[in-house]
Amino acid sequence: MSAPLLAIRDLTVSFATRRGGHAFQAVSGVDLTVQSGEVHGVVGESGSGKSVTMLAVMQLLSQSATIAGSIMLDGQELTALSDRQMRKIRGARIGYIFQDPMTALNPLLTVGEQIAEAVRIHRGDVGHKHAVARAIDLLRLVAIPNPEKRANQYPHEFSGGMRQRAVIAMAMANEPDLLIADEPTTALDVTIQAQIMELLDQLRREKNIGIVLVTHDLGVVAGVAKSLSIMYAGRVVERGLVDDVFAAPHHPYTKGLLESLPQMDERVERLSAIAGAPPPISARPSGCPFHPRCPYVIERCRSERPVLRPVGPIDVACHRAEIVAADKGTLQDA
Amino acid sequence: MFAYVTKRLIAMPFLLLGVITVAFLLTHFTAADPLTSIIGERQMNNPEVVEAARQRWGLDRSLPEQYLVYLGNLVTGDFGTSFRTRQPVAQDLILRLPATLELVIAAMMLGTLFGITLGVLAARFRGGVIDNLARLFALIGASAPVFWSGLLVLFVFSVQLGWLPGPGRIDARAVAPPFVTGFFTIDTLLAGDWTGFRSVLLHLLLPASVLGWTVTGIVSRMVRASMLDVLSQEYILAARAKGASPVRVLLHHALRNAMLPTLTIIGFSFAYLITGAVLTETIFAWPGIGSYAVSAARGLDHPAIVGVTIIGGAAFLIANLLTDIAYAVVDPRVKLGAKAGA
Known part of the structure; x- marks a missing residue:
């Protein structure tokens, strides 16, 4: 069997306090495996280390963080990469969806510009016009009506659900292998939540991408995830197939x-x-x-x-x- | 936006009227008698001369009458005649305003350029050597009085090192360019006078730096603070998650947003410098509005004082309007003229 899409082994993230005092471990010895074409749920309360783990994968933690352990993407060790090498991974091979679509978009740039930027950062050969055309295609992919007009609008002209669709379009800009969705529906209305989850699941089926779905809501995981990990106080306390865990929780x-x-x-x-x-x-x-x-x-x-x-x-x-x-x-x- | 700008432009004369009224009244309620500056103290004992001067300058009429006459003249562009230069004040102002504008624009360009650069660097390397040096530089710029820093740079760069020329707008041996715009930089270029142009630029450098230093101080602190605020926003993390380079994140995503609050400061500084150039112009023998205002105040030159005040008030009004327009251009969320919440 080929290497899993994402394999986190014994990941520990600690944050140094000011003036080199005691370092706190936010994440301790976490193992996590995600296969292509499946949704893996990571569930836990606020402060359980879910988001820190995912930001460690992207290497977007603040400088006070120290990472130990191994993070492999498709057999490639990410923790050994320089920032320059890591920039080629971010947004190209891993797409990241943030919790709050109200704050994840730059208020001064049109939605189309921001999606086109994601394309052009990784594809220097794509001209501005083509990148904008690609942005419109992506908006269509995430089922935003009237994408030609919408691309020229600013984030404040979008509703919450539409913004999250735009953020997903941005994350999908370079057809990544892995999508990390950090609480993608928490800030949204319940009816919109279902639509966004359906969209993510549809992208998974059509593009065969692996998705890490970070959430505090087991109900969200139940619908779409195949397997899940439960985190508590910076550790994985239980993991398995969703059906097995729901049938008989062991923790x-x-x-x-x-x-x-x-x-x-x-x-x-x-x-x-x-x-x-x-x-x-x-x-x-x-x-x-x-x-x-x-x-x-x-x-x-x-x-x-x-x-x-x-x-x-x-x-x-x-x-x-x-x-x-x-x-x-x-x-x-x- | 067009409707909004029109509305603001219509309101402007009324605001100016307020400025004029206050300036007029304040000048007339000063204890000193302007006659002393018109006819000289020795003649004050001669009732005939005094009476003639009062009639000649309209000082024998009642205050409301004087006020209405002044307003009526203003509408035709007549700012009255200076007691001191015996020239129409409007003409004095037209000759001197370009010198001040040239100095202030140069100071603004230097000040904002350095201010933004220092602010961005200080935010990027927060807590480091650059941050601390920038803080010190800003503190001196914002707090050191211009008469001190102006004399200091003149002494060091002009007297001691001899790198830059001393006071004045152009080399003393050179001939001033023919008056077209009043901006020596433009007028020397129009005349094709390259040595003159070079001399004008070099003369501009020291006073513009001294004046711009205060702007640098304020702008750099403002940019630093709003950059730090913006850099903690999630869309910055999102930009990095797209794979954007640090420079791109800093300039394309963060600086644009950080410029919003800074615009207000820049607009305000511009108006402030027009009226605040007084000391710089005095020290650098700059024949602008500032030094004109100083002489006018010293000489109890009422028409000149009110004239300068009107120009200063107009500068503030225009700068405010331009700031609001710039805001609407940069920030798509601002709809000028729209009702709140609409």
């Missing part, structure tokens, strides 16, 4: 996340929530980072940090995975 955190989703077929008074809050980066708990919030906690969880291990079809980092998987009750009852 109490995943279980809690699933229970907090509203169900179509059940009537509940109140959606359940996981008690407590995720730990701040400066004070990660000893042992398992989830133990202060975990109803399954035993003494071992406080002292010994669990590593990812296969349990059935799923990889999970929990000492009590077998018990969690077998428990049919809710997290709150446990």
Whole structure:
């Protein structure tokens, strides 16, 4: 089997504090694999390290960040590349979609100019006219009506959903192999969310690209992703095929996340929530980072940090995975 | 936008009327009697001479009457006659305004060019040596009084090093170019006088640098602050994610956005320099509006004082209008004349 499209191995990202004080690890030992033509969901709360991981792939983190580990794109090690070499990858082989389309577009340049710029940065031989024509084609690809007129408009003349389509068109400008979508629908209305997800899935099918879908919303992942990784406090705590994880979550955190989703077929008074809050980066708990919030906690969880291990079809980092998987009750009852 | 500009242009005479009224009243309520500067102190004891002078200059009439006569004359382009030069004030201003404009435009070009460059570099290398040097340079420029920095550069570059000529607009031995526009740079070129042109440029360099230094100080700090703000925006990260080079991100994406707040400062500086060139013109013996204003104030030359004030007020109004138009040209979100929220 050929190398996976994206293979992150043992990625650790730490941020130095001012004046060389203690360095904080935002991401610790993350492994992630994405194949061509599939959507991989990366799920976690704010501060769980999802976005930092993805920006590390693009090497767009601030200078205070230190990256250790390996990031391979199609067998090529990205962490070894210079910034100049990395610029040939960004926007050409990896497209990046940002969370908030309101702020991801330059307010002073027309949408067409910004898409054409993405083309011309990587294709010096393409003239201005051709780049604009390509921009119009891309706007058509993402189903923006009247693309010839729209290309000459400024971002403030676009609605939120239309802006996100334009951002996707920009990310697709050079037919990348990999698309990283960082919370692409969080800032949008629910009906628009479904349209954007459908668009991403359609691009995946037509262009056979791999997509990393970063989100805090398991519901978004359920519809389109084939596999997923759950992140908590800078680590992957559970990963596997979406169907397997949804059928029987092995990590109490995943279980809690699933229970907090509203169900179509059940009537509940109140959606359940996981008690407590995720730990701040400066004070990660000893042992398992989830133990202060975990109803399954035993003494071992406080002292010994669990590593990812296969349990059935799923990889999970929990000492009590077998018990969690077998428990049919809710997290709150446990 | 056309409708907006027309509206502003229509409003302008009314705003000017306000400037004229205030300037006129303030000048007339000063304690000093302008007659002393018209006829000299010795003649003040001679009632006949005094009475003749009062009639001659219209000072025997009531203030409202004087005011209305002045306004009526202004409409025909008559700014009155200077007590001191005995020339029409309008003519004095026309002869002197180009000198000031030439100096101020040169200062603005130098000042904004250096200011923007320093601001961008300071933001790019934030906290580094360049940032600190730029901060020091800006601080001196914005806070050092022109009479000090002007004398300093004259002493160093003209007297000690001899690299640049001293005061004046053109070499003292050279003949001033025939008056066409009043801008010596343009007039020497029109006359085909290359040595004269070179001399004019060299004479312009020191006073324009001193005057532009204050602009550099303000503009560079403004550019730095708004660049830092813009550089933290997500569309900058998005531009980098497209594979844009650092230079492209800095100039094409960040600087354009950072220029928006800076435009206001530049427009304001321009108007400020027109009236603020007083000290620079005095030190560099520059025959412009500024030095004219100083002599007018010293000589209790009421018509000249009011005339200069009107020019200054007009400069502010025009600079403000141009700034607003420039804003609308650069920022597509600004719709001039549109109601808020429309």
